[in-house]
Amino acid sequence: MTDTVPLAEPSLPVVPAPARAEGRGRGIVGVLLRSPGFLVGALILLFWTTCALFAPSFVPYDPYADDLLNTLVPPSVEHWFGTDQLGRDVFSRVLVGARDILTIAPLATIVGTVAGTAIGLITGYFGGWVDAVIGRLLEVMLSLPLIIVALLVLVALGPSTPTVVVVVGLVFAPLVARTVRAAVLTERHLDYVAAAAVRGEGAFYIMVAEILPNILPPIIVEATVRLGYAIFTIASLSFLGFGVQPPSPDWGLSIAENYGVLVGGYWWTVVFDTIATASLIVGVNLVAESLQRALAE
Amino acid sequence: MPKLFKSLNQWREGRGGLENEVIDQFLLGHLDRRAFLRHGSRVGLSMAVMAGVLQATGFAPIGRAQAQGKPGGTIRLAQITPSGAIEPVSVADQGGLLPLQQAGDFLVMDGPDLVLRPMLATSWKPNADGSVWTFTLRSGVKFHDGRTMTADDVVASIDRLADPANGSNALSAFKGVLSKGGTTKVDDLTVRFTLDAPNGNFPYYVSSDNYNAIILPADYKGDFEKTFNGTGPFKMVSYTPKVGASFVRNPDYWAGPALVEKLELSFYADQQPQVLALLGGQIDLIQQVVVQGSQSLFDNPAVKILRLKSNAHRQIHMKNTGPFADKRVRQAMALTLDRPAIVKGLFRGMADLGNDSPFAPVFPSTDTSVPQRVKDIPKAKELMAAAGMSSGFEVTLTTMQLQELPAIASLIRNAAAEIGVKVTLKLEDVGAYYGDAVPGKSDWLDSQFGITDYGHRGTPNVFLAAPLLSTGTWNSAEFKNPEYDKLVASYIAALDPAAQKAQAGAIQKLLLDETPVIFPYFYDYMTATSATLQGVEGTAMGQMFLHKAGFA
Numbered sequence: 001m002t003d004t005v006p007l008a009e010p011s012l013p014v015v016p017a018p019a020r021a022e023g024r025g026r027g028i029v030g031v032l033l034r035s036p037g038f039l040v041g042a043l044i045l046l047f048w049t050t051c052a053l054f055a056p057s058f059v060p061y062d063p064y065a066d067d068l069l070n071t072l073v074p075p076s077v078e079h080w081f082g083t084d085q086l087g088r089d090v091f092s093r094v095l096v097g098a099r100d101i102l103t104i105a106p107l108a109t110i111v112g113t114v115a116g117t118a119i120g121l122i123t124g125y126f127g128g129w130v131d132a133v134i135g136r137l138l139e140v141m142l143s144l145p146l147i148i149v150a151l152l153v154l155v156a157l158g159p160s161t162p163t164v165v166v167v168v169g170l171v172f173a174p175l176v177a178r179t180v181r182a183a184v185l186t187e188r189h190l191d192y193v194a195a196a197a198v199r200g201e202g203a204f205y206i207m208v209a210e211i212l213p214n215i216l217p218p219i220i221v222e223a224t225v226r227l228g229y230a231i232f233t234i235a236s237l238s239f240l241g242f243g244v245q246p247p248s249p250d251w252g253l254s255i256a257e258n259y260g261v262l263v264g265g266y267w268w269t270v271v272f273d274t275i276a277t278a279s280l281i282v283g284v285n286l287v288a289e290s291l292q293r294a295l296a297e
Numbered sequence: 298m299p300k301l302f303k304s305l306n307q308w309r310e311g312r313g314g315l316e317n318e319v320i321d322q323f324l325l326g327h328l329d330r331r332a333f334l335r336h337g338s339r340v341g342l343s344m345a346v347m348a349g350v351l352q353a354t355g356f357a358p359i360g361r362a363q364a365q366g367k368p369g370g371t372i373r374l375a376q377i378t379p380s381g382a383i384e385p386v387s388v389a390d391q392g393g394l395l396p397l398q399q400a401g402d403f404l405v406m407d408g409p410d411l412v413l414r415p416m417l418a419t420s421w422k423p424n425a426d427g428s429v430w431t432f433t434l435r436s437g438v439k440f441h442d443g444r445t446m447t448a449d450d451v452v453a454s455i456d457r458l459a460d461p462a463n464g465s466n467a468l469s470a471f472k473g474v475l476s477k478g479g480t481t482k483v484d485d486l487t488v489r490f491t492l493d494a495p496n497g498n499f500p501y502y503v504s505s506d507n508y509n510a511i512i513l514p515a516d517y518k519g520d521f522e523k524t525f526n527g528t529g530p531f532k533m534v535s536y537t538p539k540v541g542a543s544f545v546r547n548p549d550y551w552a553g554p555a556l557v558e559k560l561e562l563s564f565y566a567d568q569q570p571q572v573l574a575l576l577g578g579q580i581d582l583i584q585q586v587v588v589q590g591s592q593s594l595f596d597n598p599a600v601k602i603l604r605l606k607s608n609a610h611r612q613i614h615m616k617n618t619g620p621f622a623d624k625r626v627r628q629a630m631a632l633t634l635d636r637p638a639i640v641k642g643l644f645r646g647m648a649d650l651g652n653d654s655p656f657a658p659v660f661p662s663t664d665t666s667v668p669q670r671v672k673d674i675p676k677a678k679e680l681m682a683a684a685g686m687s688s689g690f691e692v693t694l695t696t697m698q699l700q701e702l703p704a705i706a707s708l709i710r711n712a713a714a715e716i717g718v719k720v721t722l723k724l725e726d727v728g729a730y731y732g733d734a735v736p737g738k739s740d741w742l743d744s745q746f747g748i749t750d751y752g753h754r755g756t757p758n759v760f761l762a763a764p765l766l767s768t769g770t771w772n773s774a775e776f777k778n779p780e781y782d783k784l785v786a787s788y789i790a791a792l793d794p795a796a797q798k799a800q801a802g803a804i805q806k807l808l809l810d811e812t813p814v815i816f817p818y819f820y821d822y823m824t825a826t827s828a829t830l831q832g833v834e835g836t837a838m839g840q841m842f843l844h845k846a847g848f849a
Binding site for chain 1: 593
C-alpha cells in the first residue's frame with residue numbers, strides 16, 4: 001500500500017479503460033425523465049434559474065426602490081407578497097433575489113468540486129504517506145463545524161462575493177475529496193490503470209485521462225449534493241451578515257434584515273424568502289437524489 | 298399686580314445675578330416653562346424657588362405625577378449585554394451603565410425632562426463667568442459598606458475620571474473642561490470645580506449624563522465588580538458577567554429604601570428575545586426598545602411604553618476629501634433625503650427631524666427659527682452641476698449592523714442615485730467599524746462616507762466638540778473651520794439662556810451651510826414595562842431609576 005505506482009505484470013497487454021460514462025448516457029437520461037422526483041426538482045431549478053436571469057425585466061416593481069410611506073404593508077393586490085421595512089415590494093425582491101444565490105452557490109460548488117477532486121485523486125492514487133498526511137489534515141478540517149470555519153475565514157478576509165465563493169468552495173473541498181479518494185481506491189488496482197503505468201504514462205496522465213473519466217458519476221452526484229449545501233451555507237452566511245451585502249434582495253440577507261419585525265406579526269417580510277430558499281434546496285436535492293439513483297442503476 | 302411683584306421678589310431675594318437673569322428671561326416670555334426649569338436647574342435654582350416662581354406666575358406647579366406601586370416584589374429587568382466589565386471608569390456602553398447606576402449615585406440627576414435634580418449634591422452655583430462651580434453635598438449619605446460619603450470621596454471619584462492616566466471613558470466629556478486637580482475639597486460637604494474654561498452647562502458634566510461619574514469611596518481600587526460598593530438604592534447580591542445580576546434594596550438609601558425588595562437584571566444580546574420575554578411575562582421591564590422589531594408591544598394593553606424625547610441620533614459624515622471637499626456636493630447629498638418620510642416610515646413618527654447640526658429640538662438652546670432643510674432634488678442637481686459633478690461619482694458608504702443603520706444606508710443609496718451618485722454599501726459588525734478608535738485603525742474615523750450612532754446627552758457640548766472641532770478626536774469628516782471653533786467656544790462659555798441661543802443659532806447656520814455631517818433625525822428613547830409596573834423613571838441615556846417603582 002506504500003507503493004507510489006501500482007505494480008503490474010510486465011506481460012500485461014494494453015487494456016483500454018472501460019467506457020462506462022459514455023455508454024450509459026442515454027440510459028441515464030431515460031431513467032431521469034421517468035423519475036417524478038427529477039422532473040419536479042428540475043422544474044423548480046428551471047423556475048429559479050429563469051428568475052435569476054430574467055426577473056429584473058418582468059417584476060412589477062424595482063426591487064431596490066423604497067417607499068417609506070408604504071412600509072410593512074401586508075400582502076395585497078398591489079403588493080402580492082407585501083412590502084418590507086423600507087416599503088420595497090417583497091414579491092419583486094424574492095424573484096430577483098434568486099440571482100445572487102444562483103451565481104455564488106454554483107461557483108462555490110465548482111471551486112469545491114475541482115479542488116476536492118484534485119485532492120481526492122492525489123491521495124487515492126499515490127496512497128502511502130501522501131494519503132496519510134493529507135487525509136489527517138482533511139479529517140481535522142471535517143471535524144470543525146463548516147459554518148464556523150467559513151465565518152472565521154470571512155472575518156479575517158472581510159466579506160465580499162469572491163471571498164464567499166472561494167471560502168465556501170474550499171470548505172466543501174474535503175468532503176468532495178473524501179468521495180473522490182474512495183472512488184480512486186476502487187479504480188487504481190484495475191487493469192487499465194496498471195496497463196497505463198506499464199506503458200510508461202505519468203501519474204498526472206493516469207489520474208486525469210484514465211481514472212477521472214471513470215469516476216465522473218460519483219463526482220457529479222457529489223457536486224449536486226454540495227450545491228444544495230452551498231445554497232444553505234451561503235444563505236446562512238448572508239443571514240449572519242458575512243455573505244451578500246445590502247441592498248441586494250438576496251434571500252438570506254432579506255431574512256436577516258427583516259426577522260426582527262417577525263415578532264410584530266409582519267410574517268410576509270420573512271416567510272417568502274424562507275420558502276424560496278427551501279424550495280431551491282429541495283429542488284437541487286431532488287435532482288441530486290434522482291441522479292444518484294440513475295447512475296447506480 | 299403688587300401681590301405678584303411681592304411674591305416674585307420673595308423668590309428673587311438672595312439669588313445671584315445669573316439665577317435672576319433666568320427668572321427675568323422667563324418673566325419676559327423668552328423662555329417657556331420647560332426651558333425655564335432646565336436653565337434654572339442648570340444655574341443652580343432650587344426646585345423650591347422654581348416652583349415658587351411658577352406658582353406666582355400662574356403656571357402649572359412642578360411635580361411628576363408618577364404612580365407608585367405597593368411595597369415588595371421583584372423587578373425583573375431585561376437589558377442589552379454589557380460589552381465589557383462593569384467598571385465605573387471604563388464603562389462605555391448602554392449595557393454597562395445600567396448596572397452601574399443601580400448601585401451608584403451621581404452628584405446630580407439629569408431627569409427625563411433634561412431638568413437637573415439634586416442627588417448627592419443638594420445645590421450648586423457658578424462664579425460670575427462660569428469658570429468655577431461650587432457644589433454642596435448631601436449629609437449622612439452612606440456607602441453600601443457602611444462608610445459615610447464626604448467631599449474626599451467626590452474629589453477622588455471625579456479626579457479619577459479626569460486623570461488621562463486612567464484612560465477613563467469620561468475623558469471625552471472632560472477634555473478641555475475639567476482637568477486632574479481641578480476638583481478640590483472646600484470642607485467635608487463642599488466641593489469646588491475649577492474648570493479649564495468657562496462652561497455654562499457644567500452641572501451636566503457631573504450628572505447622570507456623564508454615566509461614569511458615580512461617586513465611589515476615595516480608596517476605590519478598581520474592583521467594582523466584586524462588591525458594587527456605591528451609595529445607590531440597590532445592593533448587589535450576585536453578578537455573573539454576560540448573564541445578569543441580582544440586587545436587594547439598600548435599607549440605608551438617602552432617599553428612603555426602594556419600594557421593591559429585589560431587582561434582577563438579565564442580559565440579552567438582541568431585542569427579539571426581550572420582547573418575547575415581556576409578552577410571556579418572564580420579565581417586567583425592557584431597558585430600551587427600538588421601533589423596528591417591537592411593533593407588537595405598541596398596541597398591547599398588557600404593556601406600557603415610556604417614550605422620552607431624546608437627542609440620540611445618527612451622524613452621516615462626509616470626509617473633506619475627493620468629491621466631498623466641495624461643500625456644494627455635501628449640501629447636494631443632504632438635500633436628497635426625505636426626512637419626514639424617514640421619520641414616518643422608519644420610526645412611525647417617533648423621532649424629530651434633524652437639520653444637519655447637533656442642535657436637536659429637545660435642547661432648550663436650539664434656535665428653532667433656523668429653516669429646516671427639506672428634500673429638493675432640482676436644487677441638489679444644480680449644486681452638483683455647479684461643483685462640476687453633474688455626472689455624479691462613486692463612493693462607498695461604511696456603517697454597522699446595528700438597529701436601523703442598514704436600512705438608512707439603503708435609503709441613502711437610493712436617494713443619492715437621484716443625483717447620479719453611485720453609493721456602494723459596506724456593512725460591518727460594530728467592533729470592526731469602530732476598530733481601535735484612532736485614525737488609521739478605524740473605519741469610523743477613516744471612511745470617506747460613513748454612518749455612526751451617537752447616544753443621548755444632556756447638552757450638545759460633546760456633539761459640538763468631538764466630531765466637529767478642528768481638534769476633535771472623533772472628527773470623521775475632518776472638518777476644520779476656525780470660525781466654527783470660535784463659535785463653539787463662545788457657546789460653551791455662555792451662561793445665560795439668551796447668549797446660548799444666539800451662539801446656537803450661529804452654529805446651526807454655519808453647519809447647515811458647510812454640511813460636514815448630515816444629522817437626519819433624533820429618535821425617541823423608548824422603554825417597555827408590564828402594565829402593572831409603576832413609577833419607573835428612565836433617562837434617554839438608558840438609565841432606569843427604580844427606587845420609586847413598584848407593582849400595582
